Amino acid sequence: MFIEYSEEQNMLRDSAERYLRDNYSFESRQAAVKQARGFDADQWQTFAELGWLAMTFKEESDGFGGGALETMILCEQFGKYLVLEPYLESVVLVGGLVEAGAQPEIKQRYLSGLIAGERQGAFAYLEEGAVADPTYVQTTAESSADGFVLNGKKTVVLNGPEADCFIVSARTGAVGQDSSQGISLFFIHKDTPGLSFTQYKTYDGRSASELQLENVAVSDQALVGELHNGFATATPVFSRAMVAVCAEAVGAMDALLAATVDYTKQRKQFGQSISGFQVLRHRMVDMFMEIELTRSLLMATAWKLDNHAADAELCVAALKAKVGKAGRYVSHNAVQLHGGIGTTDEFSVGHYFKRLAVIGVMFGSRDSHLSRYSQLSTQLSVEPS
Amino acid sequence: MTDNVFRSDVRAFLTESLTPDIKRAGELMTSVFADFDATMEWHRILYAKGWVAPDWPEEHGGTGWTLSQRYIFQEECKLANAPALFAMGLQMLGPMLIRYGTAEQKNYYLPRMLSGEDVWCQGYSEPGAGSDLASLITAAVRDGDDYIINGSKIWTSYAQHSNKIFCLVRTSKEGKPQAGISFILVDMDTKGLSVEPIVGLDGTVEQCQVYFDDVRVPAANLVGAENQGWDVAKSLLEFERGGHNFTIDHKKQMAKIDHQASTQLSAGGGLWKDNPVFAAKVADVAVDALALEFTELRVKGAFEAGGNAGALSSLIKVMGTEIGQRFNELSLEIMAEHAFVKQLDALVPGFEGDAIGPSCGLTTMAEYINNRAATIYGGSAEIQRDIIAKRVLHL
Numbered sequence: 001m002f003i004e005y006s007e008e009q010n011m012l013r014d015s016a017e018r019y020l021r022d023n024y025s026f027e028s029r030q031a032a033v034k035q036a037r038g039f040d041a042d043q044w045q046t047f048a049e050l051g052w053l054a055m056t057f058k059e060e061s062d063g064f065g066g067g068a069l070e071t072m073i074l075c076e077q078f079g080k081y082l083v084l085e086p087y088l089e090s091v092v093l094v095g096g097l098v099e100a101g102a103q104p105e106i107k108q109r110y111l112s113g114l115i116a117g118e119r120q121g122a123f124a125y126l127e128e129g130a131v132a133d134p135t136y137v138q139t140t141a142e143s144s145a146d147g148f149v150l151n152g153k154k155t156v157v158l159n160g161p162e163a164d165c166f167i168v169s170a171r172t173g174a175v176g177q178d179s180s181q182g183i184s185l186f187f188i189h190k191d192t193p194g195l196s197f198t199q200y201k202t203y204d205g206r207s208a209s210e211l212q213l214e215n216v217a218v219s220d221q222a223l224v225g226e227l228h229n230g231f232a233t234a235t236p237v238f239s240r241a242m243v244a245v246c247a248e249a250v251g252a253m254d255a256l257l258a259a260t261v262d263y264t265k266q267r268k269q270f271g272q273s274i275s276g277f278q279v280l281r282h283r284m285v286d287m288f289m290e291i292e293l294t295r296s297l298l299m300a301t302a303w304k305l306d307n308h309a310a311d312a313e314l315c316v317a318a319l320k321a322k323v324g325k326a327g328r329y330v331s332h333n334a335v336q337l338h339g340g341i342g343t344t345d346e347f348s349v350g351h352y353f354k355r356l357a358v359i360g361v362m363f364g365s366r367d368s369h370l371s372r373y374s375q376l377s378t379q380l381s382v383e384p385s
Numbered sequence: 386m387t388d389n390v391f392r393s394d395v396r397a398f399l400t401e402s403l404t405p406d407i408k409r410a411g412e413l414m415t416s417v418f419a420d421f422d423a424t425m426e427w428h429r430i431l432y433a434k435g436w437v438a439p440d441w442p443e444e445h446g447g448t449g450w451t452l453s454q455r456y457i458f459q460e461e462c463k464l465a466n467a468p469a470l471f472a473m474g475l476q477m478l479g480p481m482l483i484r485y486g487t488a489e490q491k492n493y494y495l496p497r498m499l500s501g502e503d504v505w506c507q508g509y510s511e512p513g514a515g516s517d518l519a520s521l522i523t524a525a526v527r528d529g530d531d532y533i534i535n536g537s538k539i540w541t542s543y544a545q546h547s548n549k550i551f552c553l554v555r556t557s558k559e560g561k562p563q564a565g566i567s568f569i570l571v572d573m574d575t576k577g578l579s580v581e582p583i584v585g586l587d588g589t590v591e592q593c594q595v596y597f598d599d600v601r602v603p604a605a606n607l608v609g610a611e612n613q614g615w616d617v618a619k620s621l622l623e624f625e626r627g628g629h630n631f632t633i634d635h636k637k638q639m640a641k642i643d644h645q646a647s648t649q650l651s652a653g654g655g656l657w658k659d660n661p662v663f664a665a666k667v668a669d670v671a672v673d674a675l676a677l678e679f680t681e682l683r684v685k686g687a688f689e690a691g692g693n694a695g696a697l698s699s700l701i702k703v704m705g706t707e708i709g710q711r712f713n714e715l716s717l718e719i720m721a722e723h724a725f726v727k728q729l730d731a732l733v734p735g736f737e738g739d740a741i742g743p744s745c746g747l748t749t750m751a752e753y754i755n756n757r758a759a760t761i762y763g764g765s766a767e768i769q770r771d772i773i774a775k776r777v778l779h780l
Contacts, residue, residue: 003686261778281774282767288778289700296679297672318672370668371661377671378658 003299009073012055016077019050024081026348032084033205037162039084048117053091056240061099061111067306068240072247072298079251082351084205089159090114092244093237094121097167097185101225101233106187110165122163124154124211125234131155132368134169134238135179135231139213141170141186147219148172150186150194153212160209161199165189168213173228180231185224192216204358205351238363239316243302245359246323250298252352252359253291253326256334259349260284263338274337283333290326297322317373324366327356391450392457399465402430409734411466415751416758418591419468421546423734427468428501437499438475445483445491446499452689456630463633471543474498474505478551485568485609485617494570508538508552508571508595509618516768518553519562519615523597525554525569527604532556532569534600540762544580544593548573553618556611568614570606577601587751588729631705632678638712639671645719645745657719670711677704696777699769706759706766713753720746724753 005013024043032040047053055070057063064070071092078087095114098107098121113119130136139152150170157166166188173182188195194216197209225233261284264275274280301319304312331353335342342349360366386394403411407430410423418424431437439455441447450458463469479498482490497503514521523536534554544550550571557565571578577600582590609617646658646667657663684697717724723742731740731747740747760766774780 003683004690257778261780265780275780278771281778281780282770284778284780285770285773288773289704292697292700293673293676293680293704296683297676299683300679315675318675321668321672322676367665370665370672373672374664374668377668 003069003303005069009069012070013073013077015050016052016074017080019046020077020081020083024083026082026351029082029084029205030351038201038205038207039086039162043083044085044117047085047087048115053087053095053117054115056091057095057099057111057115061107062115068243068302069306071240071244072302075244075247076251076254079248079253079355080255082252082255082348082355086120086159086162086206088241088244088248089123089163090119090121092241093123094163094165094167096237096240097123097224097233098187100237101185101230102187103221103223105221106224110187113164119164120159120162121165121167122157122159122209124157124160124166124168126155126157128153128155132364133179134234135183137169137171137183139168139170141172141184143172144217147217147222148186150188150213150216150218153210155210156208157211158202158206158208160197160211161207163190166195166211167224168211169230169234180229180235182228183230184227185230185233186218186222187224188216188218188222192218202358204355239305239313242316242320242363243298243305245362246294246298246301246319249323249327249356249359250291250295252356253287253294253330256330256349256352256356257284257287257291260287260334260337267339280337283337287330287333290329294319294322294326314373314376317369317376320364321366321369321373324360324369327360331356388453388457391454392461395458395461396465398434398436399461399467402434403427403465403467406734407468408466411468413732413734413748414468415587415732415748416591416755417469418471418543420734421543424468424471425501425504428470431470432500437470437501438479440476441479442483445479445495452685456685459630460633463637471504473507473542473547473551474503477507478505481617481620482608484620487605489605490570490608503549504543504547505549505551506541506544506547506573506593506595508541508550510540511537512539512594516765518618519566521553521555521566523552523554525556525567525602527556528601530604531601532604532607534569534571534597534602536597538595538597539583539592541580541593541595542591544573544595545582545590550595551608553614556614563615565612566614566618567611568608568617569602570608571600571602575600575602586754586757588727591755629702629705630681631701631709632674632681634705635674635677635708635712638709638716639674641745642667642712642715642719645716648745649719649743651719663715663718667715670708670715673704673711674708677701677708680704696773699764699772699776702763703760703766703769703773706756709759710756713749713756716746716749717753720749724750 051064052074054063055074056066059065091114098111098114110119114121125134127136127138129138139150139154141148141150150168152170154168168186168188169183170186171182172184175182194214196212199207199209202208224230264280265273267274297319301315304315334349335353338349341347344350407423407427410420428437436448438446439448439450439458443449475498479495482494494503509518511521511523523534523538525532525534538552550573552569552571553566554569555565556567559565577598579596581594581596583592583594585591647656649657651657651660651663681701684701687693723746726741728740730736
C-alpha cells in the first residue's frame, strides 16, 4: 500500500488551502464565533459553490464520487484553519446517513438541499446515561398505525441549533447478543410536533442542543436503514466521521507546530531566542514525530476504507487512539512553549488546543479505541503488506 | 515477475537452504548480531546463490532486484529467522567504496567482501569522540608512501572477528575539525594494531577497543582524497540510517509477545493476554508500530517516486528503536523471574542441554539490556532529534 494522490485530489487540497488562507483569517473566525449563529453562513454557501459539500457524495446523488481520501483532504485544511462550519455534522454524518439509508421520499426531498448547503443536519445519537457508548439507547420508537412514535431525550446534539433535520437513534427492539441490535434510526424534521430543544455553546466555539422527544409521530418513510439494525448504516458513517475529525486534528497539529516554531524563534529570554534551547528544540521534534506518525496512519486508514481492506476498521481504531495521544501531546506543548500568551482567548493557539481536546474524546476516547484495537487485532491477523 | 511469485521463490530457497543450526542462530539473536560462525556460514550460502548483496548495483555483484523485491527478501529472511549478515562490509563500506573508491580498491576489496573472505569492522568512535565525532584525534601522519597511525577506536563491533577495519583518522589540525579528517582502510594484521574486547551487560563480547601504536598503512588505502574523509563518512552514515527496516523487527517482536502472552499466566490465574492492563499497554505500542509501518511505506513510496527520505529517516531511526525498546519491556514483564537466569551456553546454536524456564523467555533479558544500545549507536536519539530540529523544523 502506498498512496499516490490523483491530480484531482492534489487540486482539491491546493484549492482548499488557497481559499482558506486568503479568506478564513483567525480574526474573522473569532468574529463568527461571537455571532448568534456561531458560524458564517456566507462561508458555508461558498463551500457549497466550491463543490466541497458535494465532494464525497455519489454521482447519482449529484455528488463528485469522492471517498474517505477526499474527506481527509478537505478536513485536514479545515483543521488547519479552525473552520467552524458544520461540515462534519451536516455533510459527513447526516448527509452520509441520508444517502446510505434514507427512504426514497426523504432522500429526494432533503439530500440535494444538504449537498447544496441550503439545509443543515444534526445526528442525535448520544444519551445522558452513557456518552461513551452510542449503543446505549433508552429513547424508544414504538410502531403506530402509519409509522412510529418516539419518546426520550438525546444529549450533546452537535449543530442542533442550526439543524433543519435530525437523525435520531431510538430503540425499536430488545438488546440482542450485540449491543447495537434493536436500535433504529429516524429522520425527523425540526418542526415535527413533540420536539423541544435546549441550546448552548460548546468550548470549541460551536453550538449544540439537548433534544427532548415527547410523542413525536413520524411516518414509516422516516426510517433510515434497516429496522432494528440502524448500526449497519451508522457504522461506516462513523468510520468516515472519525477520518474527518482525525484529519482535522492533523491539520490543527500542523498549525500548532508551525506557530510554536515561529514563536520560539521570535521570543527572546536570557538574551537569546528560546528556540536555541535544546530542551525546547527536542520537544518540538517530538511534536513533529507524533504528527508525522499520525499522518501516516491517517493516510493509510483513509486509503484502506476506500479500498475495503480487511483491516480498515482496525486502522480506524488505531488512528483514533493515536489522535487522542498525539493531539494532547502537541497541543499541551504548544500552549506550554507559548507560555502565558498560549492561555489567552486572544491568541489562536488556545483555540486549536480546545478543538483538539474535543476531537480527542469525540466518537470514543483513546482508551476505548485502544481496547477496540485489542479486540479487533485478536480477531484478525494482519498479513505483511 | 510479480512480487508474489518472487516472494514464494525466496521462501522456497529459505526453506531449502537454512540449516537447523543457522536458523537456531537467528532465533537466538539477542542484538543486531547473531552467532559469528553461523552467520558466516549463511553469508557463504547467500554468496553461492548470488544473493549476498541485493542493495549493490548489479555490475558489482548486486541482484538487480526492484526496491520492492529487496524489501520482500529482507522481510522473508527475518521471518524465517535467518541470521542478519554483518552490515559493516556489505551495507556500509561496500556502497561507499562503489561511490568513492578507486578502480584498484573496488577490484580488490568488493569481491573479497562478497565472498566473506574479508570481515570488516568500523573504526569511527573514540573514547573522547562519540556524538561529537569530528573531535576525533587518532592521527595518521604521512611518511613516504605510508601513513603512520597512532590512537584508539572504541565501540568497534565484532573487531575480534574482523580482519579489516575502515577508519576515520586525523590528517590535519588546520581549519574546522571536519576539514582535517581522512578515511582509510587498515589490515588488522598490521604490526602495532591490537584489539581489546569489551564485555557487554549480557556477559558477551560484541564491542571492542582497537589500539593503534605506530601502525604503518600504505597511502593507497586512503578512500577519497586526504582531508576529505568527513564527506565520505557522512554518505556512509546515510547508508547506516536508511538501510534498516524496523517494521519487520517489530512484527517479530509482536509475534513473540503474542506467543508469550498466550502461554504464560499472570497473577490471578488468567493468561497475560487476558489481563486488561497488559492488553492496553500492548495496544498502545502496537498502534505506534503500525503508524511507523505506514511511515516506512511513505518513505519507500517517496524513494520509488525518485525522491528521498530526507529527515524522515531520522524520525524512523528514533521511533523504530524506541518502539523496539518498549516491546522489550513488555516481554520482560511477562517472563519476570525466568528472565533473570543467565544461561549463555543455551544461547549458542547446537546447545543440547536442558534450559531453565520456558524456551520463549530464553533471550528476553539479553534482548532487553542489549537493545538499550539501539538508541545510542548509529547516531543517538538525541543527535537524530538535533538533525530534525535543524533540517526539518529549521530551528
